[in-house]
Amino acid sequence: MIPIALLIILLSCFCLDFAVAIDSSITSSQLIRDPDAILSNGSNFKLGFFNPADSPYRYMGIWYDMPSEKAVIWVANRDNPLKDSSGIITISEDGNLVLVNGQKEVLWSSNVSNLVNNSTSAQLLDSGNLVLRDNINRVIVWESFQEPTDSFLPGMHHRIDQRTGKKVQLTSWKSLSDPSTGSFSAGLIHQNIPEIFVWNDSRPYWRSGPWNGQIFIGIPELKSVYLFRHNYTFGFANDWTFFALTAQGILEERFWIKWKDNWEVGFLNLRTECDVYGKCGAFGICNSQEKPICSCLEGFEPKNAEEWNRGNWTSGCIRRSKMQCERRNITGKVGKEDGFLKLNKMKVPDFTEWTSPATEDECRDQCLKNCSCIAYAFDGGIGCMVWRSINLIDIQRLPFEGTDLYIRVANSDVDEKGKKDVFVSPLIKGMFALAICTLFLWRWIAKRKEVIAKLSATNVNTVKLQDLPLFQFEELATATNNFQLSSKLGQGGFEPVYWGNAVKRLSQASGQGLEEFMNEVMVISKLQHRNLVRLLGCCVEGEEKMLIYEYMPNRSLDALLFDPLKKERLDWRKRFNIIEGISRGLLYLHRDSRLRIIHRDLKASNILLDEELNPKISDFGMAKIFGGNQDQADTGRVVGTFGYMSPEYAMEGRFSEKSDVFSFGVLLLEIVSGRKNTSFFEDDLTILGYAWKLWNENKILALVDPFLSESSFQLDMIIRCIHVGLLCVQELVKDRPNMSTVVSMLNSEIRDLPYPKEPAFTERQGAVDSESFKQIQQTYSFNDITFTLTAGRD
Known part of the structure; x- marks a missing residue:
């Protein structure tokens, strides 16, 4: 038998490490005493007491019940900490949920008025929402989702009380060790068109751009977000994902990676200097792809040239010439009409107004006729947006998608090259x-x-x-x-x-x-x-x-990607844009076009790049059109390029959508590594074998192109792309995802990715001596020229 003293010691050690999890409800007779905790019914969340890192204080909070480091999503007494472990969570005599210390002092309360004594109970829901219920009327009278701290969870709604104007906002911690209210806050504003803001105290610090029904224009990559206009409610619907506002004012998307047992960071609102609100001042435009990042709009000049040249752009720009409507108001003379400067792929300025015109031409005409209108934009999801008699602030050129913005300029500033889009009567x-x-x-x-x-x-x-x-x-x-x-x-x-x-x-x-x-x-x-x-x-x-x-000025992807001098142009954002573009092009071929088309020769040299390095799939000479119900086909004439071909196609002549998926996976690994699939890797491995070896040894970062070293803050996305690439090149057709799933994986709409199985063709093989190819006559080359395999069919 175990001695009593030893048993007591073992139980004491156990209690030091683990709080006792009790039922998810709290009543006046069933309370939580530190260090106990309660679990939600599905065991997703835990409510109890915790110490932040390097802090002696105790706090009542809610966190994800994960084995890794606590992901705390709500803190009750953030500005009134417990100084010891005497805390108790209970229902008070007035029916409120309260936190009291050892001296029975109330450190926090749900603070609901007019409750009936002994009529309430609290429960931690599996959404992470702590609710207080009136058991007589069977209604929720208070919930933690309406008083968040720094985190925004699935199912949480950003409501604006139209009667009181009170709105739900996130507020940052002061630091990692201090959850008290910090200087940054985040929330939704709905002056005219909904936008998300982050404020530093009362000053705007970051802005999402307006909501167009599918995305916020300034963050088009964040497609998991949705908004309900009818009740001023904002939310998103991905499980095991939440947003947190850090002490530095960064809004982070965090998601759980099951196979890593860890939280990863996806979206960040501050990716470049241009994301800081008003970086270039009034009438300045910020472009993170250029140096310097700030410039004045055409027709404008720096307000303070000396400060501007020193890199302080906050003073902004002023107009060089008065507009015609301004001159007409002063002199009464009629001159040439003003024109519009067209800016592509823009995050539109702050202080957007929505107006009624239903078409872009009507929007433009209305703006031109109103002298106070200094800019307009038209978006299919929003309609007509205008800016009137106000400094245009926080204009940014986006690296990916955006909206066309038209800036009103004087006719004298319309240059001869036609960079300005001058208004001409629709009739003419x-x-x-x-x-x-x-x-x-x-x-x-x-x-x-x-x-x-x-x-x-x-x-x-x-x-x-x-x-x-x-x-x-x-x-x-x-x-x-x-x-x-x-x-x-x-x-x-x-x-x-x-x-x-x-x-x-x-x-x-x-x-x-x-x-x-x-x-x-x-x-x-x-x-x-x-x-x-x-x-x-x-x-x-x-x-x-x-x-x-159409002419592609940047030629093909291989000309940049595999050139040691030119690949510096391909930072991670450009590479991911290329990866995403190729995936969407393939998805269109496979599922969304009028025809179902298998390309059969996807490779780096068949990806052309336009002037902004956007990818375009080319060379459809080998493409095959499928019938409506056709999933795969056989051929006695195998065409493609060595290194990109799927095993079932190369050896048996069978091809399907999954053949293109395999080629895409090889191409994705090339883009991440910056190396051809025909390069020599250690142990005589192919790029697939080398990636698989590194993956199993937890050394996958060794595959990443050294030129991407400055992209360390996006390593999670780089690793996700490698993961998707390995899923695409799995040997069996049934194991590979289709392109619709691939696109969702790349956009993080699918968070938990399955563990990949071993790829095909992990070891290098000779040109003609491979047993797999011994019955096939070959004419081929490596990576840059298409070849044909002719094989007899049974």
């Missing part, structure tokens, strides 16, 4: 456009009849060209300097690509080229998506067959 514009269209239509019909006749003569009539513009060979020869090498951008599987816009010229020496040419015309002419390259037209004259695409 319509008449001019009609005349131009009539001329071009007449020429277009004549040319089309001629080309279709030629196509019929050459038996190339499998494609409908009725909706595709046609170009003359002479025009393209002139545009490409007669197809000189100096105009050549690169080489595709069957054709060179020239700078023109971008002209793909079919190689006459290729037997397969004609089929791929016609397939590409048929596929790409039916597609429209921001992450797919746009086909502008084609040319079919004699033996010449050419496709004309």
Whole structure:
């Protein structure tokens, strides 16, 4: 038998480490005495007493019941701490939930009036909400969700009391060791269009931009947020996720990673200096991608040039020339109308007003006619936004999505290059456009009849060209300097690509080229998506067959990603934008377009980059269109690029959406690592094998491109991308996610990711001696040129 003394010692040690969890209800007879605690019914949350780090004081609080470090989401007596462990949580004689110390002094109370004695009880719900119920009327009379501290949880609502004006706000802790009320607060304002603000004392510190029904314009990546306009309520609906306002004024999205047993940080409201409210002052625009980050709007100049040149931009900018409507009010003379400066991808300024015009043209017209209107914007979810006779403050150019903003400028500031979008009467514009269209239509019909006749003569009539513009060979020869090498951008599987816009010229020496040419015309002419390259037209004259695409000034992804001198341009934000864009382009091909299309040759050289490094999937010569109910197909002619092909496709000729998913996974790992999949990795591993080895050794950061070292604050997102990449390259088709799931994983809409299984092709194999390929005749290259595998079918 265990001696009594030893048993007492063991029980004492146990009690030092663990509080006793009791039923989730509190009544006048059932109380909580420090160090006891109660659990919510689903055991998600715990209510009890805690010490912050390095603090001698005790606090009544609620936290997630996780084995890792406490994630405290609510503190009752934050400004009135317990100095010892004598705290008791109970129901008082007046029916309120209270915290008292050993001297029976009330340190905190729910403070509800007109309660009936012995009629109430409190309960910790599995949402983390502590509620006080009137058991007679069966209603909740108080809840912690309406008196939050620094955390915002799923199911919590940001209500504004329209009668009293009182609103729910978060307030930061003073420090990690002091939960008393700090200097930062955060909440929703609804002057006209809802926005989230963070304040430093009473001064704005950060602003989300207006809500358009789906996103806050200033934080388009935060798509998990939703808002209910009808009752001024704000909330979000992802489990195991919450937002916390730190002592430094940073609004963090925190989510639970089950396999790590830890909380990770996702979204941060302050990612760059430009996120600080009014960084560039009035009429200044902030762009974190430029140096210096602040500049004046065109038509404006620094108000204090000396301070501006020293990097202090808070004084802002002033207008160089008076607007026409201002001059007319002073002199009575009528001059040229004012114009508008168009700014793309913007977080619009503060003090937005919503007005009634239902179209963008009406919005513009109304602003132009009102001299007090100095800017406007139109968003499909909001409608017409205007700014009147006020300094435009907190203007920011966003690295990803944003809204077009039009700034009113004097006509004298409209430059010759047409950077300003000058207002012209819709009637005049319509008449001019009609005349131009009539001329071009007449020429277009004549040319089309001629080309279709030629196509019929050459038996190339499998494609409908009725909706595709046609170009003359002479025009393209002139545009490409007669197809000189100096105009050549690169080489595709069957054709060179020239700078023109971008002209793909079919190689006459290729037997397969004609089929791929016609397939590409048929596929790409039916597609429209921001992450797919746009086909502008084609040319079919004699033996010449050419496709004309929009020109991508930054060429292909591989030209930057694998160049040690150029890859510095690809910081993590740009790389993630590329990853996300490719994923959305693939999702469109697989699920959202009129046709279900499998690309079959996704790789870095087939991702083109526009002037802002936005990705566009190109080269649809190998693409396959699926029928409505078709999930996969077999082929005796395997096409693709070594290193990107899925195992079932390379060895058996079976392909599906999951084949593209596999290629995407390889491409994702390349983007994160900055290395080609054909590079030499240790132990003769492929990039998939190397990533898998590091993952299992908990050394996955060794895969990350050293050029991303400055992105350490986003390591959680980088690791998530590697995790998604490994899920995409799993050997079995059924284990890989589809692109819809991939997009949700990348956007953190799916928080808990499954643990990946071992990828295919973890070890490097010879070109022709692999047992897996011994029955396949191959012509291939590595990473930059498409190859064809021809295999006999049973």
